[in-house]
Amino acid sequence: MITFAHIAAQGSISGAAAQLRLDKGAVSRQLRALEELLDTRLMHRSTRRLVLTEAGAQVYERAQRVLQELEQTQADALSLRSQPRGVLTVSASVAFGKRHVVPLLPAFLQQCPEVELQLCLLDRHVDPVEEGVDVLLRLCDTPPDPLVAQRLCTIDYAVVASPGLAEGRRVATPADLRARPCLFYGFKSRSAVWRFTQGAATQEVPVATRVSVNSSEAVRDLAVQGLGFALLPRFAVEDDLTAGRLIHVLGDHQAHGNLGSSLYALHLPGAHKSPKVRSFVDFVRERWSGDTPDWRTAAD
Missing domain, CATH: 3.40.190.10 (Periplasmic binding protein-like II)
Known part of the structure; x- marks a missing residue:
């Protein structure tokens, strides 16, 4: 459908091939495959260009919508790669999360207004793949494989x-x-x-x-x-x-103690490319960096 939309817009197979950066033969085969699938002719060849049949005009209208959806999807994906946005799921232990993650959330959400945050406070092992967690804040001595670990600070x-x-x-x-x-x-x-x-x-x-x-x-x-x-x-x-x-x-x-000697931000390989993950990890690192963070909360 996308190839057909380009053929109809260009009025020729060669023009569509150049725009799609495909071989003309490949574009011709896709047009024939679509006509065979729909069991109808979609284009007539005139002396200078391809002309839509009545059925082709109807299919072209739908194909344009498909192409627009694709272009919007590509734009959305590019936007997600450039600005922190979307749903960010963070997991932490109950005590640490309530005392030191929750108080930071207003400032982080103000800094990243297009991020929606889900905070999961659990005192058990969390599988980031099965449970859909983007960032785990965990106390440990040795970070688990195959997660990417960014050490934040020492835990005294x-x-x-x-x-x-x-x-x-x-x-x-x-x-x-x-x-x-x-x-x-x-x-x-x-x-x-x-x-x-x-x-x-x-x-x-x-x-x-x-x-x-x-x-x-x-x-x-x-x-x-x-x-x-x-x-x-x-x-x-x-x-x-x-x-x-x-x-x-x-x-x-x-x-x-037996809870772990360091605080780590853990995430799946490749997740650091996501602006929302990168922004959150950078945000907490700025506040908890060094070997002796000030753990006193603003409330006290």
């Missing part, structure tokens, strides 16, 4: 406790935590091993908990209520430390 951890618990049951060394109530991210697990470094020395301490929970937000809430010493990423407790709701314990030691 801290052992924290409510002021009452920290003062009432003091912790001077990591070993003191053996005899203290502890809180950590996990499910159906009442024990864990916390690792600390101080200079070149590394120390591993077994700890126990009365509460098993698979939500870092819940761990933070329980810590604020004084239920135990908690090992959490700084992004989850920075506001509480600033406000005095939690106290940083063992500040002279570096604590290592």
Whole structure:
């Protein structure tokens, strides 16, 4: 139909072939194939040009609409490649997403007014292909293959406790935590091993908990209520430390958490060519770049 539209517009097979950059024989074969498909003649050959039959005129009207749709589709595709627009799906963990992704969305949507954003907050593995996710914001040590990983920043951890618990049951060394109530991210697990470094020395301490929970937000809430010493990423407790709701314990030691040591933006190979993906990754990189981002939120 597209080839036929060009033949009719040019009035000749050679003119259509030149416009389509095809061999004249190929254009002639497509015209014959269309006539055979419709079982009717679409053009008569005059002394100088091809002339539409009555049936050909009707087909040409429809073929023009097909050509217009194609041209519009090509224009839309070019626009998507040049400007951030369309639906962007982003996945993050519940705690990190609520605390640090949601507050950034108004500024990002203002910067990219033609982007519609879908934010999926989950504390489980997300398959970007099966679930149609464009960008995954994930804490990990080693990014999974075959996703493209762009490292955003380091994730620091801290052992924290409510002021009452920290003062009432003091912790001077990591070993003191053996005899203290502890809180950590996990499910159906009442024990864990916390690792600390101080200079070149590394120390591993077994700890126990009365509460098993698979939500870092819940761990933070329980810590604020004084239920135990908690090992959490700084992004989850920075506001509480600033406000005095939690106290940083063992500040002279570096604590290592099990959620991941770096924050990455993950996407499928080739997705960086999409302006909406590239714009979002660049946007969050500007705000979380470096090894010690300021995780305090504007609300606090």
